[in-house]
Amino acid sequence: MIKQDPIKRVLYIDLSKKSYSIEERDDLFANYIGGTGVAIKLLNQNCPSNIDASSPENPIIFAIGPLNGLFPIASKTVALFKSPHTGNLGESHAGGRSALAIRMAGYGAIVIKGKSERPSYITIHGDKVYFRDATTLWGLKEGVSPASLIRRREEGAGLRTIMRIGPAGERGITYSCVTLETYRHFGRLGLGAVFGSKNLKAVVISGKRDLPVLDFKDYRALYGELLKQLAESDKMKKYHELGTPANVKPLYFSKGLPIKNLLTNEHDGIDEISGESFAEKHLSRRVACSHCPVACIHLAALRKPYEDEPYFYRTVNISYDYELLYALGSMLGVTDTKGVLSLIEIVEEMGLDAISTGVVLSWLTEAYEKGIITDALTEGLKLEWGNVDTYLEVIRRIVYGNGELYEDLRKGVAYASNKYGGKEFALVFGKNEMPGYHTGYGSHLGVLFGARHSHLDSGGYAIDKEMMLKPLNEEQLADKIITEECWRQILSSLVICFFGREIYIPEVVIKCLRIAGYEIDEEDLNRIGKEIYREKYLFKIKHGFEIENLSLPDRIFELPTSVGILDRRFIQKATEILKEKIKSLL
Amino acid sequence: MPVFVKDNEKCVGCLICCFACGRAHMAVGLESSCIKVSSIGGISRGFAVYVCRGCIDPPCSRACPEDALSVRKNGGVLLKEDRCNGCGACVKACIFDAIGWNSKKNKPVICIQCGECARNCPYRVLEYVRT
Ligand code: SF4
Ligand code: SF4
Ligand code: SF4
Numbered sequence: 001m002i003k004q005d006p007i008k009r010v011l012y013i014d015l016s017k018k019s020y021s022i023e024e025r026d027d028l029f030a031n032y033i034g035g036t037g038v039a040i041k042l043l044n045q046n047c048p049s050n051i052d053a054s055s056p057e058n059p060i061i062f063a064i065g066p067l068n069g070l071f072p073i074a075s076k077t078v079a080l081f082k083s084p085h086t087g088n089l090g091e092s093h094a095g096g097r098s099a100l101a102i103r104m105a106g107y108g109a110i111v112i113k114g115k116s117e118r119p120s121y122i123t124i125h126g127d128k129v130y131f132r133d134a135t136t137l138w139g140l141k142e143g144v145s146p147a148s149l150i151r152r153r154e155e156g157a158g159l160r161t162i163m164r165i166g167p168a169g170e171r172g173i174t175y176s177c178v179t180l181e182t183y184r185h186f187g188r189l190g191l192g193a194v195f196g197s198k199n200l201k202a203v204v205i206s207g208k209r210d211l212p213v214l215d216f217k218d219y220r221a222l223y224g225e226l227l228k229q230l231a232e233s234d235k236m237k238k239y240h241e242l243g244t245p246a247n248v249k250p251l252y253f254s255k256g257l258p259i260k261n262l263l264t265n266e267h268d269g270i271d272e273i274s275g276e277s278f279a280e281k282h283l284s285r286r287v288a289c290s291h292c293p294v295a296c297i298h299l300a301a302l303r304k305p306y307e308d309e310p311y312f313y314r315t316v317n318i319s320y321d322y323e324l325l326y327a328l329g330s331m332l333g334v335t336d337t338k339g340v341l342s343l344i345e346i347v348e349e350m351g352l353d354a355i356s357t358g359v360v361l362s363w364l365t366e367a368y369e370k371g372i373i374t375d376a377l378t379e380g381l382k383l384e385w386g387n388v389d390t391y392l393e394v395i396r397r398i399v400y401g402n403g404e405l406y407e408d409l410r411k412g413v414a415y416a417s418n419k420y421g422g423k424e425f426a427l428v429f430g431k432n433e434m435p436g437y438h439t440g441y442g443s444h445l446g447v448l449f450g451a452r453h454s455h456l457d458s459g460g461y462a463i464d465k466e467m468m469l470k471p472l473n474e475e476q477l478a479d480k481i482i483t484e485e486c487w488r489q490i491l492s493s494l495v496i497c498f499f500g501r502e503i504y505i506p507e508v509v510i511k512c513l514r515i516a517g518y519e520i521d522e523e524d525l526n527r528i529g530k531e532i533y534r535e536k537y538l539f540k541i542k543h544g545f546e547i548e549n550l551s552l553p554d555r556i557f558e559l560p561t562s563v564g565i566l567d568r569r570f571i572q573k574a575t576e577i578l579k580e581k582i583k584s585l586l
Numbered sequence: 587m588p589v590f591v592k593d594n595e596k597c598v599g600c601l602i603c604c605f606a607c608g609r610a611h612m613a614v615g616l617e618s619s620c621i622k623v624s625s626i627g628g629i630s631r632g633f634a635v636y637v638c639r640g641c642i643d644p645p646c647s648r649a650c651p652e653d654a655l656s657v658r659k660n661g662g663v664l665l666k667e668d669r670c671n672g673c674g675a676c677v678k679a680c681i682f683d684a685i686g687w688n689s690k691k692n693k694p695v696i697c698i699q700c701g702e703c704a705r706n707c708p709y710r711v712l713e714y715v716r717t
Contacts, residue, residue: 182629210615220609231708287629288600293708295598317630
């Protein structure tokens with residue numbers, strides 16, 4: 001670490017006392033680099049084990065790393081907290097302008113504790129923190145953007161991020177998200193509800209500065225090389241052009257795209273909801289996170305007529321990506337682009353996690369078809385695959401309704417299926433709803449054992465892709481999952497966007513870190529990666545996680561994946577090996 | 587006027603140009619950048635890029651009380667750092683906000699018409715024309 005680098009500064013904010021302080025934590029940033037490594041340390045230090053996730057004591061930790069602000073595609077911020085959705089480790093990553101804004105404000109991490117007496121938002125302008133009243137921003141209905149109101153009020157020269165919650169977060173829905181810069185999210189595991197429980201509507205961060213590097217000439221050369229690779233390499237092509245929705249069709253044809261709660265591998269409207277179709281019909285603009293040349297964020301224009309007023313139209317720009325087309329498209333049997341976009345729009349307005357919302361709706365539809373959920377419970381709504389209008393109404397009722405069923409659906413599929421039944425087809429892994437990959441052993445086991453039960457933990461779908469060509473045995477699979485998850489701890493400590501992972505291989509990371517003043521070799525990186533992973537598991541166990549109680553939903557064994565029908569014996573053996581490997585790290 | 591904004595509509599807001607400008611001034615980060623990118627009232631409407639247009643009769647130079655900004659032959663200005671007292675009048679005078687700041691030196695960072703921003707933009711939003 002370079003002595004003058006402000007990365008080591010940690011900002012502590014106490015919402016109850018409306019006070020803040022800054023501490024220099026060279027120790028943390030030297031040993032755990034930054035991002036997720038530093039954040040898990042701070043979480044372990046600041047989160048008592050017996051607390052509820054909605055307790056004022058639950059800390060929100062934002063952390064970035066030494067490469068943010070220095071190198072392209074180091075564009076992410078890591079958020080750690082105790083998850084109200086799983087009652088355990090909450091981790092979510094987001095880009096937008098957040099990482100650069102925190103860097104420019106002069107911090108490596110921000111810890112927010114306590115609870116504001118009234119709804120409030122906080123503004124961090126460099127060294128100053130302001131506690132602002134947000135009573136008027138609380139409870140705003142669809143159509144009024146709290147971010148635009150905040151934008152108007154907060155001057156803040158330089159770069160700025162606005163993180164904020166919607167009605168879902170205010171109302172404590174355990175899978176509500178935090179939205180940044182309109183289109184980016186701390187999506188998974190319910191950070192929105194943690195904001196809500198603290199009466200925290202938004203966080204604004206801004207700043208402006210230059211950063212130190214060890215050797216400017218080397219820096220400039222390396223930067224140029226990386227930028228070129230990010231722009232020209234074939235490895236990045238999939239994120240340019242169609243973006244991640246390019247995966248819809250290939251995954252469909254390999255049977256990896258989940259459809260209708262995994263009841264079938266067939267979808268009549270697949271061409272219509274493919275990446276190609278969205279690009280052709282709706283793609284209106286591409287945008288990027290700060291300091292990322294890839295611009296993977298694809299916006300779709302949706303033009304809607306006003307029902308009561310001829311010749312009046314409303315055009316909204318909605319961001320879409322693979323996970324959204326899965327969760328609010330194929331998973332619900334939706335067959336038209338406009339239907340998917342309408343669902344994305346309401347999920348954005350409510351501030352919900354799109355993946356969990358989609359899986360809640362797909363579980364509900366199947367449970368309704370099977371008679372587990374009755375008309376009395378739905379209060380007259382008739383769930384039906386592909387019926388967008390009904391889904392829009394269910395989402396409104398989940399957020400605003402007060403029937404028993406809707407109250408229960410606010411806690412996710414694990415909770416609802418526990419109460420009503422239908423666990424066999426409850427697609428949850430470690431209490432978190434499944435991501436868009438029914439590709440095989442790698443994806444399902446990767447999510448089950450991943451520290452945050454996310455497809456991004458170990459990218460298991462990529463392992464499945466390998467397995468389609470060349471089978472792996474249980475031991476090799478387990479090895480790949482753990483090795484990849486440990487390496488990803490490093491990337492998310494720097495904090496590099498995972499889309500850049502094929503460029504930021506260990507030798508490149510070592511070069512970049514050298515310029516940021518870290519003398520680290522590959523062995524060190526592997527050791528630190530493992531240590532961070534270990535810290536996460538220690539947190540999980542301290543907060544009641546039982547590795548022996550992990551189980552996979554029956555449904556995933558009933559339908560072919562990209563590598564065929566899953567073999568229970570293979571899963572059993574791989575599971576035992578994974579458990580042993582994880583335990584041996586602890 | 588060596589750098590033109592060809593098409594704001596294509597700008598993705600990546601700020602790669604700003605970092606390039608920083609590097610052109612031997613700096614890392616955004617403070618030193620003379621080129622600025624901001625959203626047009628929310629990201630859904632896109633971005634606007636502001637870069638020194640190399641004024642023939644530059645207000646930044648006229649605003650300078652120390653005569654530290656001399657006018658270039660084909661427009662734009664050159665900074666004579668030893669004359670500059672760090673008052674920031676030039677920054678305020680430029681309606682494009684196309685002047686950066688080096689807070690270590692407490693001096694403005696003036697566009698040197700190098701074209702690095704244009705060369706680095708991944709989407710060819712900017713065009714560099716040597717004058
Ligand atoms: S031409 Fe050079 S100095 Fe001027 S804005 Fe572009 S990069 Fe900066
Ligand atoms: S800095 Fe601004 S005022 Fe000065 S020459 Fe450039 S555009 Fe004109
Ligand atoms: S580099 Fe190009 S696309 Fe990126 S912000 Fe600058 S002008 Fe826009």
